[in-house]
Amino acid sequence: MMVSKLKLTMLAFICLMTISGGLSAQTKVIDLWNGKIPGAKYSNHFKQMVDTAAGWVDKHSIVNPCLYFYPAPVAKASGAAVIICPGGAYGGLAIKHEGEQVAKWLNRLGVTAFVLKYRLPDDSIMENKTIGPMQDGQRAIRLVRSHAKEWGINPAKIGIMGFSAGGHLAATLSTLYNDKVYESDDQMSARPDFSILIYPVISMNGDITHWGSRINLLGNSPTQEMVKHYSNELQVNDKTPPAFMVHSLDDDAVPVQNSINYALALHKANISCELHLYPTGKHGYGMGKSTDTESSWPETCRKWMEVRGLLVK
Amino acid sequence: MIAASVFSQSKVIDIWNGKVPGEIPNTNYKEIVDSSYWIKIRFVTKPTIQVYPAPADKNTGTAVVVCPGGGYYGLSYVGEGTEVAKWLNQLGVTAVVLHYRLPDDAIMQNKSIAPLQDGQEAMRIVRRNATKWGIDPHKIGIMGFSAGGHLASTVSTHFDEKVYESKDTTSARPDFSLLIYPVISMDSAITHWGSRESLLGKNPTPEILKHFSNALQVNANTPPAFMVHSMDDGAVPVQNSIEYALAMQKHNIPCELHIYERGGHGYGLGKKNTGTESTWPEACRKWMEVRGLLVK
Numbered sequence: 122m123m124v125s126k127l128k129l130t131m132l133a134f135i136c137l138m139t140i141s142g143g144l145s146a147q148t149k150v151i152d153l154w155n156g157k158i159p160g161a162k163y164s165n166h167f168k169q170m171v172d173t174a175a176g177w178v179d180k181h182s183i184v185n186p187c188l189y190f191y192p193a194p195v196a197k198a199s200g201a202a203v204i205i206c207p208g209g210a211y212g213g214l215a216i217k218h219e220g221e222q223v224a225k226w227l228n229r230l231g232v233t234a235f236v237l238k239y240r241l242p243d244d245s246i247m248e249n250k251t252i253g254p255m256q257d258g259q260r261a262i263r264l265v266r267s268h269a270k271e272w273g274i275n276p277a278k279i280g281i282m283g284f285s286a287g288g289h290l291a292a293t294l295s296t297l298y299n300d301k302v303y304e305s306d307d308q309m310s311a312r313p314d315f316s317i318l319i320y321p322v323i324s325m326n327g328d329i330t331h332w333g334s335r336i337n338l339l340g341n342s343p344t345q346e347m348v349k350h351y352s353n354e355l356q357v358n359d360k361t362p363p364a365f366m367v368h369s370l371d372d373d374a375v376p377v378q379n380s381i382n383y384a385l386a387l388h389k390a391n392i393s394c395e396l397h398l399y400p401t402g403k404h405g406y407g408m409g410k411s412t413d414t415e416s417s418w419p420e421t422c423r424k425w426m427e428v429r430g431l432l433v434k
Numbered sequence: 435m436i437a438a439s440v441f442s443q444s445k446v447i448d449i450w451n452g453k454v455p456g457e458i459p460n461t462n463y464k465e466i467v468d469s470s471y472w473i474k475i476r477f478v479t480k481p482t483i484q485v486y487p488a489p490a491d492k493n494t495g496t497a498v499v500v501c502p503g504g505g506y507y508g509l510s511y512v513g514e515g516t517e518v519a520k521w522l523n524q525l526g527v528t529a530v531v532l533h534y535r536l537p538d539d540a541i542m543q544n545k546s547i548a549p550l551q552d553g554q555e556a557m558r559i560v561r562r563n564a565t566k567w568g569i570d571p572h573k574i575g576i577m578g579f580s581a582g583g584h585l586a587s588t589v590s591t592h593f594d595e596k597v598y599e600s601k602d603t604t605s606a607r608p609d610f611s612l613l614i615y616p617v618i619s620m621d622s623a624i625t626h627w628g629s630r631e632s633l634l635g636k637n638p639t640p641e642i643l644k645h646f647s648n649a650l651q652v653n654a655n656t657p658p659a660f661m662v663h664s665m666d667d668g669a670v671p672v673q674n675s676i677e678y679a680l681a682m683q684k685h686n687i688p689c690e691l692h693i694y695e696r697g698g699h700g701y702g703l704g705k706k707n708t709g710t711e712s713t714w715p716e717a718c719r720k721w722m723e724v725r726g727l728l729v730k
């Protein structure tokens with residue numbers, strides 16, 4: 122009796138380890154700061170909570186930002202990797218339809234994916250809330266690049282991807298990768314090699330910005346200097362990474378001028394850029410849920426990545 | 435085999451039956467095929483449409499009037515004409531390739547409206563013959579490449595402008611437009627100068643410039659558009675397409691615009707290209723499908 126009980130317990134234990142081991146093998150969680158989050162303050166309104174079933178992550182449950190790691194299947198891995206910034210107006214994260222689902226699609230193309238669960242700007246947990254997401258983003262890029270070899274990634278093929286306000290973060294990381302927003306102990310570059318921006322917020326200019334995202338990031342009374350600094354169409358130069366962009370002309374949340382202005386800025390700086398404007402879809406459609414043309418954007422993106430040599434070793 | 439034989443059944447129709455509006459007769463003026471630098475038809479005196487019917491077994495009832503490009507100087511009638519007709523036929527769409535007059539003071543009283551006259555009448559002829567040709571009169575689109583895109587967008591925004599005495603009240607309004615690396619604007623900042631000078635001469639008034647800058651002429655009746663442009667187009671700035679798309683958005687008219695990173699200008703269907711611009715025909719097919727243009 123004792124032996125079989127022991128066997129049962131051991132069996133249960135082995136099962137548990139296998140299951141959790143199996144889960145980790147699919148979605149390994151990489152803590153970005155190992156407890157040493159730059160400029161962090163404590164607030165009892167914020168409590169780290171993970172609910173893997175939830176599609177929306179509330180900002181109060183993100184204390185320790187992390188990367189969810191989705192490695193490409195070994196047999197088709199091209200060596201390219203993309204860090205995905207879900208949207209949510211800098212007030213939360215649409216972690217499934219602008220995160221996990223995107224990661225799975227990238228894996229199918231042979232691209233390794235990371236979903237960045239970044240901290241959302243808040244004065245109660247950040248000394249400088251405007252740079253909070255950027256700190257997490259730069260750190261994520263440096264981390265991935267420094268582990269590139271170990272993870273089967275080409276350090277020159279690390280891209281950043283973002284949806285909506287996550288697109289603002291991705292564009293900011295693409296233009297301000299040299300901004301020193303935390304004391305970095307490594308010299309690793311935080312520059313993405315390419316960017317994929319889906320119905321992105323780009324600008325903080327009052328005429329065309331997404332006000333919810335702007336207020337969350339810059340507060341109620343940002344200086345003109347801050348507004349300009351975080352308007353990525355004004356920060357493009359000849360080192361900005363090439364971009365693939367998508368926007369719907371009927372988007373009444375984030376005006377299409379955000380994408381157009383960024384694309385034209387890249388064009389002026391002779392940086393390769395592709396922009397697809399669809400008549401329908403409005404905003405927030407993730408990988409595309411309709412039978413209309415905006416839902417064909419993933420195939421268009423796949424072709425762009427293929428032509429850029431990102432889908433072969 | 436069937437497609438090939440149907441293709442050879444294309445018929446040529448003289449648009450004006452000899453009575454070209456505003457014509458200045460000139461027997462020295464003869465149409466030629468000019469092969470210097472690129473292959474083009476020049477000195478069109480008798481504008482025609484060449485009808486390539488959709489194969490009967492896949493006819494969708496949709497027709498497209500195709501305006502080749504060529505800077506209003508010549509007609510790039512293969513890559514932006516017959517090749518495009520073949521592709522449209524494969525989709526079950528009837529193609530009508532328009533050999534429009536190229537503006538010339540020697541044979542036209544008002545050269546600036548000659549292509550528009552030909553474009554409007556081409557639309558009317560197709561619509562008048564719709565039933566006879568197995569076409570739905572509400573599914574007749576216009577397509578144009580480069581300067582042909584300027585013509586197509588001009589017809590799309592000036593379809594009811596009286597530029598000649600029409601024999602009836604048949605509408606010249608396209609039901610949709612397909613604009614491929616189009617010239618849209620005559621504004622000196624972004625226009626294609628060759629096309630502008632060919633069409634409007636050397637000293638157009640600001641009024642004329644505005645009239646033929648089609649982004650400024652979009653209104654609630656303008657047909658929906660599918661557009662293609664390459665970011666690196668060194669001949670026709672991408673701003674042409676962007677302006678038109680934004681004007682369409684302002685008037686709540688559906689518009690789709692694909693700006694590819696490369697391709698330059700003049701690549702037609704892009705069959706010789708390996709860049710992303712070579713995928714535009716599939717994007718166009720999808721757009722037409724979603725709009726119900728590829729089923730009866």
